[in-house]
Amino acid sequence: MLRALSARLPPELVALTRSHLAFSRPLSTSAAPASTAPAAQPAKTFYATTPIFYVNADPHIGHLHSTLLADVYSRHARLKDPRRGAIMCTGTDEHGLKIQRVAEAKGISPKELCDSVSERFRxxxxxxxxxxxxxxxxxxxxSDEAYYPESQVAEVIDEKSGEKYMASTETGTRVEWMEEENYKFRLSAFREPLLEWLTSKPHPVxxxxxxxxxxxxxTHPSSTDLNDLSISRPSARLSWGIPVPDDPQHTIYVWIDALVNYLTAAGYPWKGxxxxxxxxxxxPDLQVVGKDIIRFHALYLPAVLLALDLPLPKHLLTHGHWTMDKFKMSKSRGNVANPFEAMKLWGVDAMRMYLMRIGGNSASDADYSATEIERFYRKDLAGQMGxxxxxxxxxxxxxxxxxxxxxxxxxxxxxxxxxxxIKLLELLPxxxxRHLASFEVHRAIAAVFDALAESNRHVQLLSPWLASASPSSVHRxxxxxxxxxxxxxxxxxPFMPGKSAQLLDMLGVDPARRTWRDCEVGKGGERVPRPGKAHLWPAVAMPEPVVAP
Structure with missing residues (x-):
């Protein structure tokens, strides 16, 4: 079941993207001149979605990555047009065999685990x-709530126990053989329109x-990716879920139910x-997903939309995974990143910036490193901007x-x-x-820090603090x-909402002069700096290392 607009999300995720709920309301336009012209049709609401996260485990860095990308693009849409509405849709998936098994392991019912129910799927x-x-x-x-063809499974051996089992070559998760009767969706009927959409320009994926x-x-001759899709499970095998209408012997496949939630959050087809x-x-203007669930969002959802004669998403941004200190994260290795602890140490906005600077290249995986977080904070945030x-x-x-x-x-x-x-500043917006439009988030941030670095070099070159500095050097x-x-x-x-507000306040920039149209050299308006006592990026005391007894 979908929880739209952060309701029921873990507090850590809400903290990372706080205030995005306000985006669904246009900003005040009271300062705009009165007009007797007919009101223009409002611009389409910017609609961004994240995956619907499973509730069987605590949120991790992948959840933050997806949520933050959607949040940044929602905020950027509002920055460019303050009158435009924006909705960021996120939530939790509380349905499926995975949830049922977790509930059984805890000795409680799935309803108690999730404290929720889902409406019947029409x-x-x-x-x-x-x-x-x-x-x-x-x-x-x-674990993946997915079937895999024979070509995408292989036998693996557990390094510790020596146990042999079959696993998905795509995700590495264990698979088991199942034979059952179920309902199928004619995915194969949409092969050509799907390929046409995927190869259109600009690329939607x-x-x-x-x-x-x-x-x-x-297009590979042996491909089974577009075979008809099973969309139900026998209720005898999966009791926790949404019954198939008029056939209580079957439960609707979790992914079909989950994907339809993107529609229902937009108001389809009921009241509202x-x-x-x-x-x-x-x-959706933007759907953000991890690279491991591309098939569901680039094939299954578009096929369902085609079947319903509904418009397809404009962009599907598929990001990479996170490693830690160059190793794949795993509980057994003990190297699972905990960005929530880092948020307490370095602050929410610093972590937002770090995750987007390092993880903003969606074409590759990103490496999480406590050492790099410290370097980024001290060298880039405090050293350049501060x-x-x-x-x-x-x-x-x-x-x-x-x-x-x-x-x-x-x-x-x-x-x-x-x-x-001045050339950097004139071209910066x-x-x-352009980098954000091409989904190269890391390059967008890098362009800003390139300008900051050059500005620091420029100030150092002119040295306005010297007694010999000319009035022109001080001014420039x-x-x-x-x-x-x-x-x-x-x-x-969009990246550091709290720190940006603090920075602009310290510069004395009028709150009404902080929009996209003000991003022109010399157009910032009158201001009197008021830095105050607090530093923008204060020194952070590193915790003492824990010494084993």
């Missing part, structure tokens, strides 16, 4: 002739390398679906300006030393947006330093 697919009853035999992974791999797999009917919410802020808000330097308004006034005479920096150093921070703080609002 199967319009059946009335359209896309579902039929058949028998099935194959390898099933309880990102990054493009995953589109290429998926299409290559689908008026926005859906107008196309104001559906289709250091530049301290420099340009020092009262002693500000007093060296001939007039206060020079701080936000573009110099009329630029020198050779300014050329590299476009560069930043403080103006460009302040402008770099203003642009950085404005652009990074």
């Amino acid at each position: 199967r319009e697919l059946e009335t359209r002739g896309h579902i039929y009853k058949s028998s099935y035999a194959g390898w099933y992974a309880v 990102q990054p493009p390398s995953r589109t290429d791999a998926l299409v290559s797999s689908l 679906g008026e926005a859906f009917e107008r196309g104001q919410v559906w289709p 250091n530049l802020l301290n420099r340009v808000t020092t009262k002693k330097l500000l007093k060296k300006l001939e007039t206060p308004e020079l701080l936000w006034t573009l110099p009329t005479q630029l020198e050779k030393e300014d050329e590299t920096l 476009t560069t930043f947006d 150093a403080l103006f460009f330093g302040s402008e770099t921070l203003r642009l950085a703080g404005t652009l990074l609002q």
Whole structure:
């Protein structure tokens, strides 16, 4: 069952993406001039979704990664158009054989485990002739809630016990042989439209390398990826779930139920679906998933939508997995990352920035390292951003300006030393947006830090603190330093909402001048820096290492 807009999510996930609920409401436009022109049709609500997370275990870094990506893009859509509504849909999946077995192991009922029930799934697919009853035999992974063809399973040997068992070559999870009667969805009927959609430009599945791999797999002569899909399980085997309408002997397959939740959160097809009917919410502008569940979102969901004559998602962003210190995370190895502890040490916004800077390259896996988190905080956040802020808000330097308004006034005479920096700043919003549009999140953040690094170099070169510094050097150093921070703080609002607000407050930037249209050099408006006593990125005392007795 879906819990939309963070309800019932673990508090750690809510903390990482706090305040996104407000995105469903347009910002105040009271400052806009009055107009007698007819009201324009409101822009389509930006609709982003995350996977529906299983509740059988605590949230991990993969959950944070998916949720944070969806949150960042929702915030970015609002930054570019404050009048646009935005909805981020996330929640938990509380249904399936995995949940039933976990509940049994705990000696409680699935309902007690999840404290929830799901509404009956109205199967319009059946009335359209896309579902039929058949028998099935194959390898099933309880952990993945998925069947795998013979070509995608292999025998493995447990390193510790020496036990031999069959496992999925795709996910590494144990599979078991099952033979049963169930209902099937005619997935094979949508082979051609699915391939047409996957190969359309721009690629709906990102990054493009995953589109290429998926299409290559689908077009291979031995491919079974588009065989008809089993969408139910005998209730004798799976009692915890949603009964098939008019056939209580079967329970609906967890993935079909889960995928339909993206529709129901948009209002389809029950009361409250008026926005859906107008196309104001559906289709999703962005669906974020891990690379291990591509098939469900790039094949099964689009096929269901095609069967229902509904628009397909605009973009499916498939991100990589996380390793820890270059090793695959595993409980047996003892190297499972706990980003929630890091959030307590370094702060939520610092971890948001780190996860997106390191994990923002969705084409590859990302490595989680406590050492790298510390380096990123000290060198990039405090060393680049924090250091530049301290420099340009020092009262002693500000007093060296001939007039206060020079701080936000573009110099009329630029020198050779300014050329590299001003070019970076003029291109920064476009560069930043281009990288986000191509889902290269890490490059967007890198572009901002490139500008910060150049601005620090520029200030050091002009050395406005020297008694010999000319009025022009003082003006140019403080103006460009302040402008770099203003642009950085404005652009990074989707990534570090709390720290961006603090940064812009310390610079004295008017809250009404923190939108996308203000991201132009020299257009930040009048401001008086008010740094206060608190540092933007304060020093963090590292905990003492635990010494074994």
